Amino acid sequence: MSYKIKFDRFFSYSFSLDCAIFGYKDGEIHVLLIKRAMEPYSGEWAIPGDLVYPDEDLPIAANRILTELTKLKNVELHQGQTFGNPNRHPQGRVITCAYFALVRIDDLQAEADSWAEEVMWAPMNEVPNLAFDHSEIVESTYEDLKRMLQREPICFDLLPEKFALNEMQQLYEYAYNVEMDKANFRKKIKSIPLIHLDEKQQNVKHRPAKLFKFDTERYRQMVETENYMFRM
Amino acid sequence: MSYKIKFDRFFSYSFSLDCAIFGYKDGEIHVLLIKRAMEPYSGEWAIPGDLVYPDEDLPIAANRILTELTKLKNVELHQGQTFGNPNRHPQGRVITCAYFALVRIDDLQAEADSWAEEVMWAPMNEVPNLAFDHSEIVESTYEDLKRMLQREPICFDLLPEKFALNEMQQLYEYAYNVEMDKANFRKKIKSIPLIHLDEKQQNVKHRPAKLFKFDTERYRQMVETENYMFRM
DNA sequence: GCAAAAGTGTTTGGATTACACCCATGC
DNA sequence: GCATGGGTGTAATCCAAACACTTTTGC
Secondary structure, three states, X not given: OOOOOOHHHHOOEEEEEEEEXXXXXXXXXXXXXXXXXOOOOOOOEEOOEEEOOOOOOHHHHHHHHHHHHHOOOOOOOEEEXXXXXXXXXXXXXXXXXXXXXXXXXXXXXXXXXXXEEEEEEEEHHHOOOOOOOHHHHHHHHHHHHHHHHXXXXXXXHHOOOOEOHHHHHHHHXXXXXXXXXXXXXHHHHHHOOEEEEEEEOOOOOOOOOEEEEEOHHHHHHHHHHHOOOOOO | OOOOOOHHHHOOEEEEEEEEEEEEEOOEEEEEEEEEOOOOOOOOEEOOEEEOOOOOOHHHHHHHHHXXXXXXXXXXXXXXXXXXOOOOOOOOOEEEEEEEEEEOHHHOOOOOOOOEEEEEEXXXXXXXXXXXXXXXXXXXXXXXXXXXXXXXOOHHHHOOOOEEHHHHHHHHHHHHOOOOOHHHHHHHXXXXXXXXXXXXXXXXXXXXXXXXXEOHHHHHHHHHHHOOOOOO
C-alpha cells in the first residue's frame, strides 16, 4: 500500500486546544471570552485557545493555555468535540480539540494575559460572533455541559459554595428551559447528599432561605458503596 | 508574547482517526479488528485507523480509512474521544480522534485490504491486546456506545432489520448487564415506533416470535412534531 | 398588615415491578 | 404430552405532577 503524498507531508499539521469556560451569574450561564491581540483574527473575540507543544499532553496543555491567557488556575477541564475542518484555520491545517469547564465566576478572577487583550464573561444568549469556528465550539460544548448537568453533580461547580435550593432550581430551569414546581423539586433532590448549613441568606426582603453545601465526601462514598447515580 | 519554540515547529504533528466498529452477534457485542501488516506494530491486532490527508475533513477521512482497510462502505460514524498522549505513537506526535459505529455484522462483509492483513470480529470480553493505545480507545468508545443506547434508537443498527422483541431485550440485558422482566420490557417499549411485521421466526423449536422492524419514518416525525425522546 | 418568597403536605394518575398464567410450536 | 420460549393480564408499589397551604422576613 502507499500514500498519495510523501509520508513526511503528514507531519505538517498543528494541534490546538480551545477552552470554553462556563459560569453562572445573574441567573444566566456565561462563557469566558478573550479579545485576541494576535493574528489571525486580531481584535476579535474568541475563547481561550492555543497550540499544543510537541511534548505536551492534552489535559496539561489545556490548563497551561487557560492560565496563560486568563490567569485561571487549576480548573477541572472536560474534553469535548474535536474540530478538524481543513479550512478552519487560515495559517495551515490546525485541528483543535474543545475542552470545557464549569466554574464559580465570583470565586475567580479572570484577567487578560499574554496575547489576550481583554477578557469578558458573555451571557450565552449574547455571545458575539467569534473568531475561527469558536461559535460552533461554544455551541457544541454548551450541549455537552447540559448533558453533563443531567448525570453529574456539576451544577455545584457553577453555584456558589453555599447556595439556596431555589438558586439550584433556577439553574436547572435556565439550562433545561423549563419551569419546575418548587415542592416537587425539593422532593426530587432529597437523595442528593447536601450539607444543611446553619446559615441563612442575608439582606433579602423576604423570608431568608437556608443555605446548603454539596457534600462531596459523602457523594464519593455513595457512588462507591451503593452505586449511587446522580440524575436530574 | 512568544512561543518557547519556533512557530514552524508546531506544524510538525500528524493526525489520525481510529474507527471502533461495533456489531452484535451470538448474543454479544463484537468489535472489528484488523491485523496490521505495516510498521509500527506490524503483525499485531488494532482497530482500523490511519492518517488524515492535509485537505481532508474528518468525517470523510474516517469513512475513507474504514473503506480502505476493511471494504466497509457508508457506515454512519460518530465522533468519540481524542487521544493525544505525546508517546502514544512511536513515529512522532500523532494525535488521534476516535470514531465509532454500530452495524449489522451479517449484512456486511468486512474484508482485509490495503495494509490490513486480516480482519476479525472480536467479542468485547475477548479483545486481545491491541496496538498503540487502541485498547483504551475501544474501551472509551464502548462506553460512548452504551451511553448512546440509552438515548438514541441505535440498538436497531445492531439488530437485524427484522428482529424479535426478545432479541432486543437480550441486547439491552447484555449491554447494561442486567436481567429484565419480559412482560415489563414489552410494556416499556410500547411507545417506540415499531412496525409489526406479518412474519414469524423460522426453524425454532418453540413457538415462533413475531418479527418487528424499527419505523424510522415515524420516529423522525415523532421527534419533530411531538418532541419525542427515545429513552431506555 | 401586606408582599414576597421559603418551605411543607396531600391527592392523583401514570409508570414500574413482581409474578402468574395462557399460547404455539417441535419432538 | 412435554419442553421451550412467546406473549399477556393484574395487583401492588413507587414516583412525579398539580396544587394548596403555612411560615418567616422586610417594610
